[in-house]
Amino acid sequence: MRRIFGWALAVVAPFLATSAAMAGPILNRADLRPGQDLSGTWNYSVDPYRDGVTGFHRGPPGAGHRRYDDSDVDQVTRADPKALYEYDMKRSPTATLPASWLTHAPEMRHYQGLVWYQRRFDSVALKPGQRAFLRFEAANYTAKVFLNGQAVGEHEGGFTPFSFEVTSLLRAGENQVTVGVDSTPSVDGAPPPVTDWETYGGITRPVRLVITPATFVDEAWVRLTRDGRTIAADVKLDGAAAAGAAVSVKVAGLTLSGQAGADGVAKLSALAPKSLKRWAPGAPTLYDVRVEAGDDVLSDRVGFRTIEVRGGEILLNGKPVFLRGICLHEEELGENPARTITEANARALLGEARDGLNANFVRLAHYPHSEVTTRVADEMGLLVWSEIPIYWLVAFDNPRTLKLAREMLADSIHRDRNRASIVLWSVANETPVGEARNTFLGTLTDDVRALDDTRLVTAALLAARKTVDGPNGRQAEQWIDDPLAAKLDVLAVNTYAGWYSDDDLDAVAKIAWRPTDKPMVFSEFGADALAGFSDPVLMRKFSEDFQARYYEQTLAMAANAPSLRGLSPWILKDFRSPRRQHPVYQQGWNRKGLISPTGRRKAAFKVLADYYAKLKGEGR
Incomplete structure (x- = not known):
């Protein structure tokens, strides 16, 4: 959600005249565009009482409190010794971004609230007709952005990219960018305040200054249509000369040409060549794409495949596929993760899934993950479930929450529609049935x-249960x-029988599942285990022995689900969770991972890997 500042009323008015943008462009593949990477060393300053936002009496903050002002505090106070400043961003502590502030310093470990970031950078003068944008891949949760002391806009939502035009504010020479990032969740936000994973406040993905021509290619969605016969490209231009502009897309030996309509959008298509190779796990063929319009060129790499449901089967390129998966959080390996997802970090995680577990599928939970991860999944040949943070205590009856969720969903889809790996868009996880919720999720x-007719829609639901008479006596049915x-x-x-229930593990394998008229996936199941803790006699929870046995029994239960076409157990790696505070087994970690924070494989890892190897050997 991009907007002009929604701070205290007294401080909105001064920003209106200087704001450069209310809603920025999409800027697909900003990492490949001309410009400047602003990742690296930034100064930061905590602001727990939001002193830099509002004064004591709800008025605007005074000069000695505005961390975004374009001034050198030391120089100002030397020139005027009577001046009182209670900040100095230039001499504040430093951190290397992108990274959550959890790892900036020990005292930041459990900080929740507002933190100001600032860095200075040199820029050359823009050429006539050029435009400049500040693009953030993600800032968690609300970000307020200033350039050279002037407000440029605000974004809400910790996992989707946003851009603001700064053409009129960018200076030749030194510039100062300041970002106020507030991690505090709200009752009408998404995700809701109650969660089971680390907040990871801060600027967690790269920042870039992007330079474009006056009219440029904002988005290009290139895909194989649902019938598998046609390559289609929707190209959206941004700028005064967008309407009627000539557009061409070169891909797979084809050149698709046409003109943008009055809305700046060109819809192009051509029959797919017979030589086109379909993208699939094990054969993740990608094609270079070059989009040209006027003075601008946009590049990407895309794969072509079809995904559909027919009866009870999921069909990839027309053939049934069983989703051998695992859930992932966006958290790199290591004892002190900072949510810094580099290509190497993404490959390490996805490699454990593909090469270690014999998986062909990952569920990226419970929010849109880094664009780095989805691009690496394209290259490695992993099918992907992508979702937005709609779960548990979401305010389903609140129109603002619905608007925010719709914008998050749209931003996520626009960012990743070119990723062949993504086959499932999920709209929710573990939400209680109710009229408001049903309307919300239906929307x-x-x-x-409406945004993407080439993929499938899902949501992680809850199961109903009762005890029935079975062939071997009384058993549970779900x-x-x-x-x-x-x-x-x-x-x-999501099913956790045997962990969040009193079922004996031996009873879990006997649970029966009613058939459905659509393919079904066990989107979550799991049990905690502290790596290295063994208790084969008592088989206590949190032991590797219990977790391994739990997996054996749950996988046996899968044979009783006739509609099952996929699994994504919870979860690949132990992840940070402040709500998990057992002093011996958890210590602030959810231990349901099949590997430890540093990558040590637990006993259950082999159980799942062997199960998937067997399915793979059977061609599933």
Whole structure:
């Protein structure tokens, strides 16, 4: 959600005249565009009482408190010794960005609130007709951006990119960019305040100054149509000369040409060549794309494949596929992760899934992950489930929350529509059935279909349960009883029988699942285990022995689910979670990972890897 500042009323008015943008462009593949990487060393200053936002009496902050002012505090106070400043960004502590502030210093470990970031950078003068944008891949959770002391805009949502035009504010020579990032969750936000993973406040993904021509290619969606016969490209231009501009797309030996309409959008298509290789796990063929319009060129690499549901099957390129998966959080390996997802970090995580577990599928939970991860998944040949942070205590009856969720969903889809790896858009996780919730999620499902008709829609649902008479006596029966199922392509359910229930592990394998009229995925199941803790006699929870046995029994239960077409157990790696405070086994970590924070494989890792190896050997 991009907007002019929604701070205290007294401080809004002065910003209106100087704001450079209310809503920025998409700027697909900003990492490949001309400009300047602003990652690196930044100064930071904590502001727990939001002193830099509002004064004591709800008025604007005074000069000695505005961390975004374009001034050198030391020089000002030398020139005027009576001046009182209670900040000095230039001499504040430094941190290397992108990274969450959790790892900046020990005292930042559990900080929640507002932190100001600032760095100075040199820029050459813009040439006539050029435009400049500040683009952030993510800042968690609300970001307020200033350039050279002037407000340029605000963004809400910690996991999607945003851009603001700064053409009129960028100086030749030294510039100062300041960002106020507030990690505090709100009751009408997304995600909601109650969660089970680390907040990771801060600027967690790269920042870039992007330079474009006056009219440029903002977005190019290049894909194989659902029938598998046509390559289509929707190209959106931004700028005064967008309407009627000539556009060409070169890919796979084809040149698609045409003109943008009055809305700046060109819709191009051509029959796919017979030689086109389909993208798939094990054969992740990617093609270079070159989009030209006027003075601008946009590059990308895309794969071509189809994904559909037919009866109870998920079909990839027309053939049934079983999703051998695992869930991931956006958290790199290491004892002190900072949510710094480099290409190497992404490859390490996805490599454990593909090469270690024999997986062909990852669920990126519970929010849009870094663009680095989805691009690496394209290259490595992993199918992807992508979702937005709609779960648990979301304010489903609040119009602002729905608007925010729709914008997050749209931003995520616009960013990643070119990623062949993504086959499932998820609109929610573990949400209680209710009229407001059903309407809310129904709207999101409709949005997905309007924005992208080439992928499948899902949501992680909850299961109903009762005890019935079975062939071997009394047993549990589970099924999906959710009105949202009618709007989904793939039904997904989280099941933790044997961990969050009193079921004996031997009883878990006997649980029966009612068949569904659509393919079903076990989107979560898991049990905590502290790496290295063994208790084979008592088989206590948190032991590797219990976790391994839990996996054996749950995978046996999968044979009792006739509609099952995929699994994504919870979770690949132990992850930070402040709510998990057992002093021996958890210590601030959710231990459901199949590997430890540093990558040590637990006993259950082999259980799942062997199970997937067998399925793979059977061609599933």
